[in-house]
Amino acid sequence: MTDIASSAPADESPGGYDPAAIERKWQAHWQATGANTPDLARGANPFYALMMFPYPSAEGLHVGNLFAFTGNDIYGRFQRLQGHTVFQPLGYDAFGIHSENFAIKLGIHPNELIPRNIDNFRRQLQRAGLMVDWTRELSTTDPRYYRWTQWVFLQLYKQGLAYKKKAAVNWCPFDKTVLANEQVIAGACERCGTMVEQRFLEQWFFRITDYAGRLLANLDALDWSETTKSAQRNWIGKSEGAEIVFVVQDVMEFAGSATASAGQSGEITATPLEIRVFTTRADTIFGATYLVLAPEHPLVASVVGDDQRDEVDRYVRDAGRQDLVSRKTTKEKTGVFTGAYATNPATGMPIPIWIADYVLMEYGTGAIMAVPGHDERDFEFARTYDLPIRRVIAGPTHAGDVSLDAAFTETDGCRVVNSGRFNGLPVGDAQAAIVTELAARHAAVPVVNYRLHDWCISRQRYWSPPIPIVYCERCGTVPVPESQLPVLLPAIDDFRPDDSGVSPLARHAEWYHTTCPQCGGPARRETDVSDTFLDSAWYFLRYTSADRDDVPFDPALTKKWLPVNSYIGGNEHAVLHLLYARFVTMVLHDAGHLHFEEPFTRFRAHGLIVREGAKMSKSKGNVVNPDQYIEEWGADTFRTYLMFLGPFEEGGDFRDKGISGVKRFLDRLWRSVQYARRDGATDADVRRKLHQTIRKVGDDVARLSYNTAIAAMMEYMNTMRSGERVPHVDEVRPLVQLVSPFAPHIAEELWSMLGESVSVMDSGWPTYDESLLADDQVTMAVQMNGKTRGTVRVSTDATQDEAVAAILADPALAKYVTGPIKKVIFVKGRLVNVLVAQ
RNA sequence: GCCGGGAUGGCGAAACUGGUAAACGCGCGGGACUUAAAAUCCCGUGACCGCAAGGUCUUCCGAGUUCGAGACUCGGUCCCGGCACCA
8 A cells, every 4th residue: 555645636635625524614604603694674785585485395305496495595695796685585385285294194293293394404405505594484384474374364354355155166085175276287186196076165265366467467577487477377367358148039938937847837037138158259259159058057047948957957967966177178068958049149040058068157157159160169069969050250261162171260361251241351350340339239348357266275174374264153254353363273183184074173172162352252263274375475575574473574674675586496386376476465565565566576487407307206216315415525516516417497407427527626626726826927818718707607697597607617717727727816716706606615715715804705796807808819700602611810800801811811711712702791700701703 | 279498419518689509517538647546637529521631411300581590480390398178
């Protein structure tokens, strides 16, 4: 064995780069000095850098989480270097079915499990060296937090935006609870994948549909990822059209008692019965050859004829028994004729009224005018039941032919035909003209419809905040006074849900029996708890005031720090969380609690980290545990590697092999500082590269292009150390600052090695000198007749003539000039394209 | 079906407003140092033809606009995400 010390690499010799030691040292130092805790009241130039808070799973922190948090951390640190006071808080979204199910699975009470998970998360997060203000940490399960979640509910209640109704709801038989529409994916429960059933239960709802128009319109002005905005637009689902009135014919024959026996018709009604339909294609009304009502439509009973009653009853019963899933996925169209006819207000002709479950009660008016010629579903239905199909729209190519072997749904360049006085009008004009004319007869009104439904917030579960409502025998529904909040979630042992459709809290009489806050008489508590998405719909308001028990959020601090400057999170919350947070913010704004109505000025969805092209999952066994990598490579290397493996907004493939390149870069950085010379001149080329790098890294970080920022720093490192060159301190020092958002621990250590006494985080962002960015010589591309043939080195401000002269002076290029020069394309400093006659 | 995002070397990826495609990193090949290895440093590395000088081709496919297209326009294929009997 030879002497290891003498041949050991620099980074293992005394004073070498020891990630574990310096990371421990600086994390302790930051904590001791409160480096990550800004003075919220006095800090100048505030910047709120928020990341979506995690659900603290028992498995611990996932690389995906760390990827997102690191991306946010870099942005926050960058803003701090730019002179902002940066507030980067973190908390835990620890209530909800997720946590509860896991607790049930492990047989541990969530009261016990959740704090344990949180401790583990905090430990992992702290190892990553995030610039998080841990003094303002929060958990949604803390009564000091959910007291205010209940307060938020009461604000909505006060505004008349919270109401209870019996409704067909999505019931998950596995989780034994109601789900919001947003939580049903292709008919299955978002969490467990079980097919969802339809049940009728009394539920609390928020009137988010009242805000649909604003939620949609505001999107245009938000600086958000396009994918996220698009997902929200789809979800809100605006469609502009009209409601059109169809009068039922011979109403007296069909109106009357549904219980009339022995074929006797019931009493006669004098008012004409009207059916309102919603359509976006009023231009096709002349092709409306029948009407369809949803099976649950309230007019079904009034319209149906005696001869058809049995058949209709059977059909409606069967449709109701079907769960929402099969109804939405079944392709074959079924229906039943009511025996009644309505008058098409455009043609004046009678058309039959049908009932079919392809028409949904929840959307529009629950009734449609069917235009089989120009709607695929209507076409299919008309074929099945042999109903008339009329062409009323023709494209530019088929002028006279009227036959249709499929629904013709095009509109571009199409005109209306077979439509009386509207014939020849383009589709758009016909729509407007027809609605206007029908409106004049009170037979139509323009209407905007949204796909968005009201937000069902009731959950028949345990692990969530109880809804702060009391039912009094005398006073009815009474909100719990704000002064009596929180309504504490009782620590009960049998917290498991059952099939009864009521919360486990309903089994605890000692909890739900209470007195009425109004009259003092006997009362019952609401036993439903609220949706977890309510917890996360306002948490960003709480952070600044996490230590306050007298207010949900301090008005002065809120005014100063909100709305959030930068929000980063996963696009899986594009619809649910972000829409609810926007809604709650608007409501609190309207109630005078907030000065803004959009909570997140800028939002960026980060990409997904995959492994060998596949999403990481426990079942595939390809989950990366960050602990192990931080152990092996250090947090700085791991953070930087995560940011280097692909564009932040697209994610990337996690491969162990790639990490070594980043480690090598940090090793080289270390040695550059360690052996930097203080004497001698700095080199002009290196200096130019440095200033270019400062500019590029700044630009790139500002637009979250972290991978290219890192590449630029590596490039500079290569320039600075090319060959055997030993860098000068002045060349290295700014690089340490540029690296610091990515690799904060090594940056602090190197910064102090350079003799600096303040933290590198507060050293400011290095500035670049515009005049040093360009060389006095440039390499221009040379093309001959559009084909790249080489390059030419000329002075930076060379004119076209000078460049051409340089080309002709170079025999390797001049040989291509085989004839007279017809034309020259000259892009200063970039390229010369010489067009030669051939 | 509708909406959004993609497709570039062996691999992860760059190219901001149309101007030298493949920066940066991994991997691979060669060299220096070493008894040897590791580490480090240097050189090379899209494909094809050629001893070389050099040439030809190349950004999913097909057309187009342009002096010039990975980028713009039209048509098509495939992948990822959202919505979906929404009238």
